[in-house]
Amino acid sequence: MTVTVGDPLLDDLLQKLMARPHIRDLFRFDLVGFEVGSVTLGLDHRPELGHAPGWFQGTVTTAIAECAAAMSGATTAPDKDSLTLQQTIHFVGAARGDRLIAEGRVIARGRTISTTAADVYVMRDGARHLCGTLTMTMNHRALQE
Template sequence: MRKMMARPHIRVLFGMDMVDYQVGKVTLGIDHRPELGHAPGWFQGTVTSALAECAAALSGVTVAVDKDTMTLQQSIYFTGPARGTRLIAEGRVVTQGRRISTTAADIFVLRDDERHLCATMTMTVIHTELKR
């Protein structure tokens, strides 16, 4: 996983960090910076979506480490304002298949030392043979 996180990717552009991971679960975080928001202290929806996508997709990678994992479908639902100092996305595998898995992510914003749910994502991924 650390090797996957080190690869140049959208995670580097946004400055996402690995908070925790285990088989079937990945938690990523990103601190607020002015360029990531549309108003002081507010995260832009694209940043929230990117963090959710990475956490959900990487959770799928943890159950198929010998495969390439690609997104087939994703849906994000914004449930509240992403206003705060840090975004945290908790990705998890919902159902695991040999070729197709369903993953999800809950995205929280840290505000006033409390976590507030601001979005949730569902994703379908396909596991394919590694291309060398």
């Protein structure tokens, strides 16, 4: 699925980020939606992603949160490289269900430093349940050719 917002630079950036091997091949995250300052990713449960049937492993929950938070920060600086300086995740509920959804957003945007966050929900019995929240500090710098 291709999701666009009509800004060629932003659309191109998100398509390139989603094509990275760890997102495309390892996790297979879905790009659910995005706009400047926010990105939503999804991931259907597969047996290799959990430690018990129907449960997502913490590393998977962290990975989708990290990608959503980092990608949301990148949408505010599509012409720059972004580097994670710090991140913290808090698990607040069981990641047991059929699908993870991570909603990333920019909290504060500076000239070179941004703070982003992501909330991770698990879909279970037709309802969303919060299972993790992540904060991240990012550095944006000129593209390295």
